[in-house]
Amino acid sequence: MQTARFNDMISCGCWIKVILDTNPYLRKVYIIGAKEESINAIPSQYRNRVKFYNETELFQEDRRNQFILENTDHPLYISIDKDILNATSAITNWDQGSLSLENLEKLLILILTKTRVIGVDVCGEYSEPANVFSAKRASFINSNTNKRLLTLVLSLKNMIHI
Incomplete structure (x- = not known):
């Protein structure tokens, strides 16, 4: 949600803001695992289009069900930042979260099988x-994680609601 640092160069820090500003088809952005200071820094004009979940909220049944219900009318695009x-x-050589790969996989299985997903990407390489x-x-570690996530998504491709 940052402003681009170098003219119009899109980076990991600003791409969500850019897409919110330029894509009229984007309804809502869901961010899982953002730190509280990042959430508080979101400009007010984006607050109704960006929703946050901490790393554990979607493992609570009521929050998970709410997320699934909110996302049955429109397709989702999932961007996973490691x-x-x-x-x-x-x-990573910047913020490091606390979610395990196993829990991310469980969450992805739920989202991929209960909502309409139009695409998935994985970013956040050691740079x-x-x-x-x-x-x-x-x-080595990041490549193994990328392979596991790709294998998971491909194994569910027949179950994904597109």
């Missing part, structure tokens, strides 16, 4: 070359 995951599941060993370790 910075929501704990350091065992993904390595800053610290030292060779840190970069290799991050690449």
Whole structure:
């Protein structure tokens, strides 16, 4: 939800704001796992189009059911940023979340089988070359996570409501 730092260059920090500003078909953005200070920094003109869940809310049955009910009329596009995951599941060199890959997979199974999904992407690669060993370790862990997420989505492709 940040403003682009370099002219019109779209980055991980501003793409949600850009899409909210430019895509008339986008109804709502759901963000899972944002930190409280990030949520409080959202400009007021976006508050009715952005909804937040903390990392554990969608594992509560009533919140999960509310999310599914809210998302039956319009298709969803899922963008997974690995910075929501704990350091065992993904390595990032910025904010690191606490969600396990196993819990993310459970959440994805629920969303992919109960709502209409039109696409999925995974982002959040380790981007800053610290030292060779840190970069290799991050690449290994993140590649395994990417493979697991891709395998999960592909295994459910016949169950996905498109």
